[in-house]
Amino acid sequence: MDDSDKTRQAEELPSVARRGRGRPKSQPDPQRRAAIIDTARRTFIELGLAGTTTEIVASRCHISKQTLYRLFPSKTDLFVAVVAAHRQTMLDLPRPPEEDAPLAEIIGRIFMLDIDAETEREREAFIRMVMQQSHQMPELMEVLFREGPETSRRQLADWLSGQMTRGRLVLEDPVTGARMLMDLLMGGIGRGPKGWKDLADRRRHMEQAIALFVRGTRPA
Template sequence: MKKVTNDMGKTTAERGRGRPKIYSDAQRRKTIIDEARRAFIEEGFRATTIAKVAARCRISKQTIYESFDSKTELFKAVVGDHRRMMLDLPRPENEDDDPDVILERIFLIDVDEETEKERNSFLAFAFEEARDVPELAEFIRREGADPSRSDLADWLEGQVARGRLKIDNTSSAARMLMDMLLGPTGPGRHDWSTREDRRRHLRWCIDFFLAGTAVR
């Protein structure tokens, strides 16, 4: 907004052209991804359209196309966002806590109940949709599980390089950790009476893994 002088000699504010920018680009992108995830869960992959996501966000389709070329690209972003809801990776470079503490953060052991329900809803959607749209299973693996395992292997490699862990094959170790800690977190699991019981189990899994990879 700039100031101009009117015919009376008074200074007034002149509004710029166009609608005011309420959200930052990052905030708008997050809103689009969040609403797209909910649309995919509620309506399925095939029934969800860019128009429906735009309506949920109260923006135009063109605004979405400024960030995402297609529904497939939008779904790719949703999978990537969900991946970080499952594993908090990569980690800050200056993180210096003990490996057990960091692994609890990576696997979001203390995730709040609302976030847990939301991420499990997407997993349930993914499992169901993969039956009807087989190519989605490969897409989710390529954009979700594989990058997560690679990021985790990189973190383990860093711990090995620092002399904190002893692991011969960090890729296999990452796969093992994900099987141990993500297996009990999926939708429909009722193995524990309370969420705290499950957290104790996950911490035991971490301790078990670290006992076998400790530097002696």
């Protein structure tokens, strides 16, 4: 067989054979983590805190338990990651350091005034599940408070502190300011018993609360 025959034979081989044997490349860890967290969040909502296991999440992700444990060593670690992802649907923090829009506009972004209906339903479903089942696993509720509201308040205080340094607002204490701002606006999260007709109705309420905060903290 001469060189031209060998070349033609190689060209006729399937591309898989030419590449050689071996496993196809798997997802990079950041992508895999994001997919696992999303599946875990949906599973927690469906099966609850006690009903969700790492085995179930691994099965639904079509991965081995060893792969799951490599990224999330325990159910608590997985729950922490889910809470952190959920926190981003509640407050969009931290903010880009170069952001230079009017304060009211940035606060509106932080509190996600433009949230779409699907994301709103998903975050409400997670909050509802947690509220209904918090008594079942108090140890996870400690995690929820630490990784959820506590971290959000700290991040918001850091942002307010930065705005104070830039001379854009005046507060005696950024932590207290963060607490007040969250009290003003987080009460607007959710519908039903709060009487919002729709997201636009709630948005109008939150815009008025933001305007009140901005006026009250404006430098003299």
